[in-house]
Amino acid sequence: VYHLSQRRRPIFPVVNDYPWDFFRRKAYLAYNQNAGTLITQGLAKHRGPITMLVPGGTKIVLPSSLSDWIRTNKDLDHQELIREEYFAHLPGFESQHTLHSPDRMLIDLLRTKLTQNEKIVPAVNRHVDLALQHHWGDSKLWETIDWEKDTTGVISWAAASVFVGPEKATDAEWQEVVQSYVREYFAAVSELHTWKALLRPIVQWLLPHTSACRDLMRRARTIMQEVVQKRTSEAEAARAQGLEAPLYHDTVAWTKQVPGNTHPAGDVQLALAMAALFTTTELFRQILIDIANNPQLVEPLRQEIRTSLSENGLGLAALAKMELLDSVMKESQRQIPISVGLERKVIRETFLPDGTKLPKGSHVMVDSSDMWNPAVHEKPELYDGYRFIKRRQAGDKASQFVQSSREHNIFGGGRHICPGRFFANTELKLCLAHILLKFDLRLPPGYQAVPVRFGVYAGVDPNVRLEIRRREEPECIL
Ligand code: HEM
Numbered sequence: 001v002y003h004l005s006q007r008r009r010p011i012f013p014v015v016n017d018y019p020w021d022f023f024r025r026k027a028y029l030a031y032n033q034n035a036g037t038l039i040t041q042g043l044a045k046h047r048g049p050i051t052m053l054v055p056g057g058t059k060i061v062l063p064s065s066l067s068d069w070i071r072t073n074k075d076l077d078h079q080e081l082i083r084e085e086y087f088a089h090l091p092g093f094e095s096q097h098t099l100h101s102p103d104r105m106l107i108d109l110l111r112t113k114l115t116q117n118e119k120i121v122p123a124v125n126r127h128v129d130l131a132l133q134h135h136w137g138d139s140k141l142w143e144t145i146d147w148e149k150d151t152t153g154v155i156s157w158a159a160a161s162v163f164v165g166p167e168k169a170t171d172a173e174w175q176e177v178v179q180s181y182v183r184e185y186f187a188a189v190s191e192l193h194t195w196k197a198l199l200r201p202i203v204q205w206l207l208p209h210t211s212a213c214r215d216l217m218r219r220a221r222t223i224m225q226e227v228v229q230k231r232t233s234e235a236e237a238a239r240a241q242g243l244e245a246p247l248y249h250d251t252v253a254w255t256k257q258v259p260g261n262t263h264p265a266g267d268v269q270l271a272l273a274m275a276a277l278f279t280t281t282e283l284f285r286q287i288l289i290d291i292a293n294n295p296q297l298v299e300p301l302r303q304e305i306r307t308s309l310s311e312n313g314l315g316l317a318a319l320a321k322m323e324l325l326d327s328v329m330k331e332s333q334r335q336i337p338i339s340v341g342l343e344r345k346v347i348r349e350t351f352l353p354d355g356t357k358l359p360k361g362s363h364v365m366v367d368s369s370d371m372w373n374p375a376v377h378e379k380p381e382l383y384d385g386y387r388f389i390k391r392r393q394a395g396d397k398a399s400q401f402v403q404s405s406r407e408h409n410i411f412g413g414g415r416h417i418c419p420g421r422f423f424a425n426t427e428l429k430l431c432l433a434h435i436l437l438k439f440d441l442r443l444p445p446g447y448q449a450v451p452v453r454f455g456v457y458a459g460v461d462p463n464v465r466l467e468i469r470r471r472e473e474p475e476c477i478l
Pocket residue numbers: 078079099100106107110114272275276277279280283341342343409410411412413414415416417418419420421423424
């Protein structure tokens with residue numbers, strides 16, 4: 001079967017190869033439903049890398065002992081993999097090209113401007129407050145939030161305060177464009193993957209999600225052209241009157257300062273939304289589930305937030321002092337069962353430390369099961385909000401939320417490590433501080449959230465009915 005359907009014979013043992021499975025139905029079903037187990041058992045059995053058959057090709061999974069090798073190897077690339085797998089060349093998907101452009105404009109911008117930038121805190125804080133009023137309301141009676149819309153909305157407004165800036169952050173049309181684009185984009189990518197590569201250049205014009213992306217991309221470009229134009233006129237008017245032009249602390253202003261930038265402002269915004277919205281919202285949802293399921297954490301968290309804010313004022317120092325919250329956030333990452341990290345494409349033939357050749361074009365990734373490994377974590381099956389603060393106090397140097405390590409590689413590593421993780425940290429801590437001080441949360445009695453699995457990836461339970469109410473005496477220190 002391999003010789004007919006694969007150009008190359010897999011170098012490592014295949015873990016989902018079954019007799020008489022000519023069309024790979026069984027192989028793909030096993031991958032979709034059970035990738036985590038296939039990986040753990042396969043790595044244990046073969047004591048080395050394994051191959052998985054996946055729709056459209058094969059993926060090589062390396063044991064976590066090779067994390068450092070992958071992290072530092074220059075023959076492996078993350079961006080090229082993403083550009084290819086997420087169809088960055090298609091019309092309507094230009095934002096993916098901007099996000100993973102070889103010029104690294106946006107990545108460098110995030111690294112320099114969005115990492116530990118004190119100036120963005122007040123705007124994010126204000127927008128979190130506005131977002132909670134808008135999406136979560138003022139009721140002191142228990143109400144069920146719209147799990148998809150009211151979690152995405154909060155994160156999207158908070159991020160927009162720094163991405164698009166004050167003119168559009170809470171604008172209904174802009175929010176609709178951005179949030180719909182991210183939804184349509186991921187749906188379009190999944191839809192396109194079900195078609196043979198040869199047919200994609202044709203079907204891309206006919207499929208509803210791909211068409212929606214093109215339309216939303218056009219709208220984003222038009223809206224952003226107006227924003228840029230408005231700011232230019234504003235600056236000219238100020239100059240004409242001998243005044244200083246207004247100062248903005250957002251990606252629109254920062255992108256304008258990049259010499260020779262060729263990415264349209266609309267593309268930059270959709271690129272940011274694509275990288276930041278789904279990832280951060282998913283974790284936000286998981287943290288809300290875990291806090292609701294662990295009410296004993298609420299008072300200690302509230303106390304920590306009050307103390308950090310009263311001793312440091314609102315700013316990065318206060319957020320850094322929220323160590324229990326930091327630990328809770330990292331522990332919640334462990335509840336989303338993503339089986340791999342550090343996905344890379346081999347861009348030049350390269351060799352594993354034992355001399356095995358990895359051919360150009362291979363797709364490699366690293367096993368993430370250390371996150372649930374009893375040799376790494378005591379009682380890994382339990383949710384322990386204090387897990388990472390205890391490790392930190394015991395001297396573990398990689399137990400903070402923004403840190404990535406071999407045992408916990410949710411933010412990747414090496415030169416492609418997520419440049420948005422500091423911003424995600426700021427945004428999530430501010431959202432959770434507001435929520436903890438102003439709301440009570442609960443889940444229906446006995447509700448067990450069940451994550452969904454898509455092959456090696458996973459998502460938070462989409463059917464949660466989270467109930468919220470404003471606290472009787474909300475603490476207005478934020
Ligand atoms: C909890 C939220 C987030 C998670 C779990 C996450 C996770 C990741 C992961 C796993 C990677 C690939 C790293 C690698 O393979 O080494 C990545 C890359 C990236 N992330 Fe994030 N991310 C999050 C939030 C954000 C945010 C808020 C932004 C933007 C503000 C962002 C921007 C990016 C960009 C631009 C890249 C590409 C880096 C490169 O290719 O060099 N991410 N992220």
